[in-house]
Amino acid sequence: MSTLRALARAQAVAAGVAQPVATVRHLHLATRPLVLVPLAMAGEAHAPLAALVGTAPDDARLLIVPQPRNRDQRFRFVTELAGIVLPWLDGFRGVSEAVAVDRGRDVRYRYVDAPQLWVPNPAGITFLRLLGRSTRFRRPDGDYPVHPAVPLLGRWLTFFAERAEQPGSSALLAMTDALTLHWATGQSAVEDLHLPALLGWIDPPAGWTGVAAAARAEDPGVCPPAGPATDPEFDNAALAPAMAAWAAADDDPAARDEAYAELVRLLRGQLAPTWELMWRGLGLLGALPPGARVAGRWAGDRDAFTGYAEHLDADGGPQPRRDGAVAAAVRLHRLERAATTYAVQRAYDDPLVMAEHRLTGEAFVGDVTLADPARVDDSGKRPVLRPRIQVVTTEPVRVPVGATLWSTARPGQKAKVVFVTPAADGRTEVVLELSGGMGRGLTAPPGSVPQVGERLCLTTLSEAFLPAGTFPTAEETPWTHGGPPVADVSTRSSAGLSSVVG
Amino acid sequence: MTSTAQRLAAIRGDAPPKRHNARTIAALTGNPGCSRRAVLDGAGVDKSALAERVGFPARFGQSRFAITRGNAFEAQVKADGGAELLRLVAQRLGVPVPERASWTDLGGADDLPDRRERSRAALTASGSEAALFDHPLLGLQVAGQRVHLEPDLVAARLGGRFHVVEIKSFPVIDGQADPAKVAAAAVQSAVYVLALRDLFAAEGRDPESVSHDVVLVCPRDFANQPVASLIDVRKQLLVLRRQLDRMARLDDLLTVVPTGFTADPAAEPATLAAALRTVPARYAPDCLAGCELAYFCRNEARGQTGALGRPVREALGGIAEVTEVLALATGERAADPEREEAAALLRAAARLRADALAGHPA
Numbered sequence: 048m049s050t051l052r053a054l055a056r057a058q059a060v061a062a063g064v065a066q067p068v069a070t071v072r073h074l075h076l077a078t079r080p081l082v083l084v085p086l087a088m089a090g091e092a093h094a095p096l097a098a099l100v101g102t103a104p105d106d107a108r109l110l111i112v113p114q115p116r117n118r119d120q121r122f123r124f125v126t127e128l129a130g131i132v133l134p135w136l137d138g139f140r141g142v143s144e145a146v147a148v149d150r151g152r153d154v155r156y157r158y159v160d161a162p163q164l165w166v167p168n169p170a171g172i173t174f175l176r177l178l179g180r181s182t183r184f185r186r187p188d189g190d191y192p193v194h195p196a197v198p199l200l201g202r203w204l205t206f207f208a209e210r211a212e213q214p215g216s217s218a219l220l221a222m223t224d225a226l227t228l229h230w231a232t233g234q235s236a237v238e239d240l241h242l243p244a245l246l247g248w249i250d251p252p253a254g255w256t257g258v259a260a261a262a263r264a265e266d267p268g269v270c271p272p273a274g275p276a277t278d279p280e281f282d283n284a285a286l287a288p289a290m291a292a293w294a295a296a297d298d299d300p301a302a303r304d305e306a307y308a309e310l311v312r313l314l315r316g317q318l319a320p321t322w323e324l325m326w327r328g329l330g331l332l333g334a335l336p337p338g339a340r341v342a343g344r345w346a347g348d349r350d351a352f353t354g355y356a357e358h359l360d361a362d363g364g365p366q367p368r369r370d371g372a373v374a375a376a377v378r379l380h381r382l383e384r385a386a387t388t389y390a391v392q393r394a395y396d397d398p399l400v401m402a403e404h405r406l407t408g409e410a411f412v413g414d415v416t417l418a419d420p421a422r423v424d425d426s427g428k429r430p431v432l433r434p435r436i437q438v439v440t441t442e443p444v445r446v447p448v449g450a451t452l453w454s455t456a457r458p459g460q461k462a463k464v465v466f467v468t469p470a471a472d473g474r475t476e477v478v479l480e481l482s483g484g485m486g487r488g489l490t491a492p493p494g495s496v497p498q499v500g501e502r503l504c505l506t507t508l509s510e511a512f513l514p515a516g517t518f519p520t521a522e523e524t525p526w527t528h529g530g531p532p533v534a535d536v537s538t539r540s541s542a543g544l545s546s547v548v549g
Numbered sequence: 550m551t552s553t554a555q556r557l558a559a560i561r562g563d564a565p566p567k568r569h570n571a572r573t574i575a576a577l578t579g580n581p582g583c584s585r586r587a588v589l590d591g592a593g594v595d596k597s598a599l600a601e602r603v604g605f606p607a608r609f610g611q612s613r614f615a616i617t618r619g620n621a622f623e624a625q626v627k628a629d630g631g632a633e634l635l636r637l638v639a640q641r642l643g644v645p646v647p648e649r650a651s652w653t654d655l656g657g658a659d660d661l662p663d664r665r666e667r668s669r670a671a672l673t674a675s676g677s678e679a680a681l682f683d684h685p686l687l688g689l690q691v692a693g694q695r696v697h698l699e700p701d702l703v704a705a706r707l708g709g710r711f712h713v714v715e716i717k718s719f720p721v722i723d724g725q726a727d728p729a730k731v732a733a734a735a736v737q738s739a740v741y742v743l744a745l746r747d748l749f750a751a752e753g754r755d756p757e758s759v760s761h762d763v764v765l766v767c768p769r770d771f772a773n774q775p776v777a778s779l780i781d782v783r784k785q786l787l788v789l790r791r792q793l794d795r796m797a798r799l800d801d802l803l804t805v806v807p808t809g810f811t812a813d814p815a816a817e818p819a820t821l822a823a824a825l826r827t828v829p830a831r832y833a834p835d836c837l838a839g840c841e842l843a844y845f846c847r848n849e850a851r852g853q854t855g856a857l858g859r860p861v862r863e864a865l866g867g868i869a870e871v872t873e874v875l876a877l878a879t880g881e882r883a884a885d886p887e888r889e890e891a892a893a894l895l896r897a898a899a900r901l902r903a904d905a906l907a908g909h910p911a
């Protein structure tokens with residue numbers, strides 16, 4: 048927790064309403080997102096109980112499972128869900144654009160838009176991941192055949208769940224994560240996981256303080272939990288008798304219809320309030336202007352969608368249960384790179400995020416007081432353009448001489464620290480030598496070198512491309528690290544559980 | 550009755566001390582630094598009733614679906630005299646699966662002393678052939694009281710060593726389970742390991758013959774087929790031991806309790822609330838998942854940075870009150886020397902936040 052964000056929480060307590068921690072929106076908002084609010088049956092291994100799903104506030108489809116312990120009914124639910132999700136996914140496979148690759152020597156294609164899926168909270172993402180896990184290996188033939196749409200949906204849900212692990216991806220988002228990325232409440236992070244309470248702080252009803260709205264939202268009788276876990280009171284007092292009535296009406300069609308209607312009424316009653324909150328949350332996010340680098344990250348999501356759609360077109364198999372050693376290392380490396388890039392991009396896009404880095408000394412803002420844009424360094428084999436500028440700042444400068452800085456205004460230009468000199472009234476003078484971003488000649492084009500009077504934000508955070516790691520191919524992996532691979536994707540490690548025990 | 554016991558009885562009111570079980574004992578490790586909790590738990594106060602009475606009822610409901618499912622899975626695993634269970638446990642421990650093992654159900658409707666004696670005799674009897682003991686009655690000393698534990702537990706004796714076997718109905722999927730549930734199961738199992746070790750020690754037997762590796766049996770993937778995993782509970786044992794030792798020194802604890810303090814749920818709510826406030830608490834957001842008084846204490850802790858979570862409090866330089874944080878941040882209040890560093894950071898943070906929100910260039 049940065050001090051800046053912690054301070055925002057303290058300010059929220061005093062103000063009685065959540066405080067912004069971002070000035071721009073750091074995620075992509077789709078024009079046609081699919082909102083999915085799932086409920087799971089308590090005690091079962093991720094058995095779906097019900098879901099509200101749809102792409103517009105007034106277009107909620109309710110799916111229910113009258114008896115989640117019944118396998119056929121569970122798969123009927125998944126088939127129905129696939130009947131909604133798969134056509135929606137296909138809707139994004141119309142128009143492609145060409146993207147130059149390999150320095151323009153080649154092109155590849157990607158869809159101009161991609162699907163975006165929203166669930167209420169991180170537990171909702173886990174639910175989809177496990178729903179994907181429990182369906183992607185099913186087969187339309189063999190002993191327990193399922194509808195062919197079931198394994199296909201399972202693969203897509205797994206795709207989304209894997210994207211959701213990638214920092215900065217907007218393919219599958221949890222509303223609580225999205226909101227806390229932009230607002231700080233006057234409650235703790237655990238309490239922020241409860242969507243009704245979180246929205247109570249961010250957008251309390253007129254005349255209410257955030258704390259009062261959040262307290263009210265904690266009463267499951269007033270605000271049902273946002274799932275996938277149900278309210279135990281609801282299970283015991285309402286759902287269990289209704290399920291029993293449905294089961295008891297086995298051979299009486301009229302009674303069964305009535306019992307089914309009651310289940311529908313009850314489950315809709317639990318889901319509808321969260322459905323409303325989801326669209327309210329989307330509205331709040333939509334009111335923020337997007338950050339400049341959001342579209343670039345969304346292009347990555349579009350690439351991933353295109354790639355996975357092509358994989359499935361080519362009869363690609365389901366994702367393995369577990370990564371092999373090389374795949375796991377590659378994935379970890381990719382996620383770390385994405386996390387770094389995402390953090391840097393958010394800081395470049397948003398002065399309020401950059402302020403967190405200024406507070407820790409990774410960035411400072413100052414005014415250009417001297418500039419020598421024509422300076423040429425001819426000490427080497429051939430002369431090079433190396434302008435120098437002096438920046439004066441009131442902020443603490445914690446970077447050593449020789450360090451390389453970047454300016455948010457000119458991300459392609461390096462600024463090497465040459466001198467750091469303390470000056471009067473706590474100011475610091477920093478002399479920087481610039482390279483890059485000025486063309487190839489010995490004269491800098493206008494605007495490429497900061498001018499006297501310009502205010503700059505200089506930072507150690509770099510947007511420069513991070514090189515991809517190199518990993519051995521699977522065949523080259525020693526057996527101690529899981530290779531050469533066994534073809535059976537179901538190979539399990541026995542060490543897994545202990546690794547989650549602290 | 551000793552004077553300590555008398556004081557505890559007075560705190561509790563008329564009611565007999567609340568019975569502990571492994572879950573409540575495990576919960577004692579939740580916020581070990583909190584005196585309020587240690588005193589109430591030590592006195593055996595019914596904290597649920599207390600919380601309800603002061604207007605902040607706890608929300609620890611359990612769905613009956615979950616209970617039904619838990620019972621069904623347990624019955625399934627224990628079926629056939631534990632043959633399947635024996636195989637699972639032996640394989641997980643890496644020992645040959647014994648041809649046969651005795652199955653002793655120590656549960657029953659008879660009197661506690663009889664059951665306790667039966668459990669003691671059966672568990673500590675010499676013998677090294679494979680044996681499974683279901684529903685043993687165990688005991689622990691909690692805050693000077695003898696607490697009986699009646700776990701749905703199997704103690705497995707294999708190769709002369711005992712292992713606690715916990716059967717839980719949450720799934721292990723591709724070798725991974727919900728970390729929070731595994732952690733809770735680990736602490737509960739540690740309670741049983743401790744109780745078993747105490748029993749052995751009392752009989753002059755080697756307590757170390759009870760392993761610190763417990764066997765967790767859960768359904769595997771999305772089916773009902775059980776899978777066994779090993780959990781090392783040494784860390785949990787240490788924490789439990791420390792907290793039980795602390796509660797054993799109740800006299801020390803009672804020094805922070807004013808005379809006349811009552812937590813008798815029959816008393817007037819206003820009296821109770823006022824009395825509770827006289828015993829120092831240490832509210833943290835984790836309390837919401839672990840202590841019946843959480844909503845009361847949270848309400849009391851409003852305006853404190855600790856109520857926002859420990860990372861928030863630390864990031865604010867450890868300053869306890871939100872009002873003080875804000876006064877230091879705006880410079881309204883000058884900091885005393887040892888807070889100067891924290892105050893400077895807060896002032897800088899406040900200035901940077903204000904600047905960025907006002908849209909000043911950065």
Ligand code: SF4
Pocket residue numbers: 580583584585586830831832833836840841842843844846
């Ligand atoms: S809820 Fe209150 S009494 Fe319970 S542990 Fe937390 S601070 Fe202590």
